[in-house]
Amino acid sequence: MDNRRKTAGKQILDEIEGDENTILIRRTLRSGQKFHYSGNVVVMGDVNPGAEVVATGNIIVMGQIRGMVHAGAEGDESAMVMAFRLQPTQLRIANHITRPPDDEVADSSVPEMARIKNGVVTIESYPAKA
Amino acid sequence: MGEVIVVTSGKGGVGKTTTTANLGTGLAQLGYKVALVDADIGLRNLDVVLGLENRIVYDITDVTGGHCRLRQALIKDKRYEGLFLLPAAQTKDKTAVSPDQMKALCEDLSQEFDYVIIDCPAGIEQGFRNAIAGAHRAIVVTTPEVSAVRDADRIIGLLEAAELRDPKLIINRVRHKMVAAGDMMSIDDIIDILAVDLLGVVPEDEMVIITTNRGEAVIQDDRSRSGMAFRNIVRRITGEQVPLLPLEEGGLFSKLRRLMGFK
Numbered sequence: 001m002d003n004r005r006k007t008a009g010k011q012i013l014d015e016i017e018g019d020e021n022t023i024l025i026r027r028t029l030r031s032g033q034k035f036h037y038s039g040n041v042v043v044m045g046d047v048n049p050g051a052e053v054v055a056t057g058n059i060i061v062m063g064q065i066r067g068m069v070h071a072g073a074e075g076d077e078s079a080m081v082m083a084f085r086l087q088p089t090q091l092r093i094a095n096h097i098t099r100p101p102d103d104e105v106a107d108s109s110v111p112e113m114a115r116i117k118n119g120v121v122t123i124e125s126y127p128a129k130a
Numbered sequence: 131m132g133e134v135i136v137v138t139s140g141k142g143g144v145g146k147t148t149t150t151a152n153l154g155t156g157l158a159q160l161g162y163k164v165a166l167v168d169a170d171i172g173l174r175n176l177d178v179v180l181g182l183e184n185r186i187v188y189d190i191t192d193v194t195g196g197h198c199r200l201r202q203a204l205i206k207d208k209r210y211e212g213l214f215l216l217p218a219a220q221t222k223d224k225t226a227v228s229p230d231q232m233k234a235l236c237e238d239l240s241q242e243f244d245y246v247i248i249d250c251p252a253g254i255e256q257g258f259r260n261a262i263a264g265a266h267r268a269i270v271v272t273t274p275e276v277s278a279v280r281d282a283d284r285i286i287g288l289l290e291a292a293e294l295r296d297p298k299l300i301i302n303r304v305r306h307k308m309v310a311a312g313d314m315m316s317i318d319d320i321i322d323i324l325a326v327d328l329l330g331v332v333p334e335d336e337m338v339i340i341t342t343n344r345g346e347a348v349i350q351d352d353r354s355r356s357g358m359a360f361r362n363i364v365r366r367i368t369g370e371q372v373p374l375l376p377l378e379e380g381g382l383f384s385k386l387r388r389l390m391g392f393k
Contacts, residue, residue, distance in 0.1 A: 028325060030287030031280050048283050048323060066323070 020057045029053065029067065036073075049089055058082070068092070071114075080115035082126060096121050132163075132240040135247050135367075136265035138289075140281030142252030144273045145302040148338060148348075149360075150249040151179045153269075155347040156364030158213035162244040165204065167216045167235075169261035170251035171226055174218035181208065181345020182215055189219040194231040200238055209350075214243070224256045229263035236264025245367075254288060262289065268297040269329060274304055274315040283324055298329035300363060305334045330363035331374060332356050 021039030029035060029043065031050030040057035051067035053059055056074045061083040070092035072079025077094045090099045091114055098121045113126040137150045147170075154166040168176035171190065177183045188203035193216070200216075207213035216239075219226060239246045250261035262268065268289050272282040282299070289297050301320055308314035317331060335356035341348045349360040355375070362372045 030290075031284040033287050046323075046325070050280055050284065 022057070028063070031067075047083075047088075055079075065091075077116050080113055082111065082113045084111050085109070086112040086114065086123065091121065093121055132243045133245055134236045134240050134264055134266045135245065135269060136169075136250050136262050136267075136294075137247060137269045137271060138250035138258065138261065138285055139252065139271040139278070140254060140285040141272075141278045144271050144278050145332075145338075146252075146271050147176050147179055147249050148342060149269070149271050149300060149302065149332075150176060150247050151342075152347045152349040152357075152360040153364055153367065154213055154245075154247050155207075155210065156349045156360055157245050157247075157367070158207065158210035159349070160364065160368065161212065162368075163212040163214075163242070164245045164247065165214045165216060165239045165243040167239070167246060167248045168218035169227075169232070169248050169257065171218045171257065172220065172223045173251065174220050176249050177205070177215060177217045179342055179345065180215060180347075182217075186217050189217045190235070191219040191222050191226045194227050194235060200235070224251070224260065227260050229260050232260045233264040254284065258285075258288070262292055262294060265294060268294045269300060270297045270324075270326070271300045271302055272320065272324075273302050274309070274317075274320060276315070279315065279320055279323060286324060286326060297326055299324060299326050300329050300332065302332045303334045304331055328374075329366055330359055332359040332363075333375075 023037050023039060023041055025035065025041065025043045025045065028045035029047045029051035031048055034052040035041065036054045038056045041053055041055040041059045043053065043061045043063065046063040047053055047061055047065045047067040047069060049066045054070040054073045056072065056076065058079050059069050059071045059081045064085040065083040065088045067088065068090045069081050069088055071081045072094040075094050079093055081091060081093065085108065090097065093114065093116055096116060111126045112123055114121055114123045137146050139146050150166055154164045157164045166176060167190065168174050177186060182205050185205050188198040192198045193200050193203045204214040204216055207215065236246055248261050248265060251257035270282050270285055272278045286297055301317060305314055309316050321328060333355050335348065335354055337351055337354040338348045338356050341351060348354055348357045351357040359375055362375065365372045
């Protein structure tokens with residue numbers, strides 16, 4: 001019994017990223033405001049056009065991303081960006097730089113996640129549809 | 131003690147000066163004592179809009195520099211008893227006044243006036259810093275253009291950093307027909323980005339240009355829709371609850387038709 005609990009505990013720990021710092025920003029980042037952080041960033045608010053969030057880890061925005069976000073800024077290709085509405089002017093992960101296609105009108109109303117899959121930045125709805 | 135309000139926008143040409151002149155005139159119409167301060171040193175024009183240009187003897191830098199008393203520099207409006215203007219200097223630049231001097235000046239003015247309204251220069255440099263230094267609250271003016279909204283967003287961020295929280299928004303020069311056709315940003319689009327309280331929406335109106343060129347404020351014109359919009363904004367500033375104007379323009383005839391059930 002004791003043993004089993006230990007293994008289960010270890011499994012969960014494996015899925016939790018342990019050593020990184022995470023910071024919580026409880027406001028909207030507006031045009032001209034730049035936030036740089038070594039670790040993960042969680043924003044409770046929006047990232048407006050003209051604002052920048054750069055993190056060495058993951059970026060999660062509980063709101064809309066309309067500005068520039070850069071996850072894995074020091075080259076971490078496993079970093080991801082997640083937002084309730086993902087409409088960035090530019091989205092960077094590690095050394096990949098992407099922008100939405102010029103003719104895009106898609107207005108997704110579900111949370112989305114961007115990460116690198118097979119060497120390309122891929123955006124999928126979150127939670128992923130089965 | 132009176133309230134010090136700064137009217138700002140970031141971008142130029144969105145209607146800060148026109149708004150300042152109209153709010154000042156409107157508040158004076160309601161019987162308040164109002165001082166308008168032109169903080170756009172080097173590019174003064176609030177005096178021109180109010181038609182008071184030829185009465186200027188002293189300006190704001192004379193007051194902060196101790197060359198005259200505050201009372202000497204204040205120009206009394208031609209039409210309204212309670213309306214006064216402190217003009218900007220034309221021959222100096224923004225560095226002629228410091229934020230601390232502005233703060234002291236606003237403090238002095240608020241002792242005597244119910245409202246002190248500061249016309250902020252465009253930009254985010256020293257002129258802006260001076261203009262907001264003594265303010266208790268801020269009104270941000272924007273137009274339904276992406277550039278103006280972007281600058282307004284930047285300004286709101288800077289105001290928050292300067293502890294001027296919860297600025298109120300005026301959306302100026304809205305053309306209902308273009309919004310309806312999807313060719314202009316709607317009020318909702320703008321509020322969605324800026325996420326601040328809306329103080330009022332002013333429709334695009336030729337009367338603004340006509341009255342401004344005459345050195346009058348459109349708020350004095352009882353028939354124009356922009357004047358009506360400004361009157362409502364003034365009432366909201368004094369704490370009254372006033373519903374937003376319907377955006378579509380329409381004379382008596384279209385109102386009648388709507389009442390009778392025709393679209």
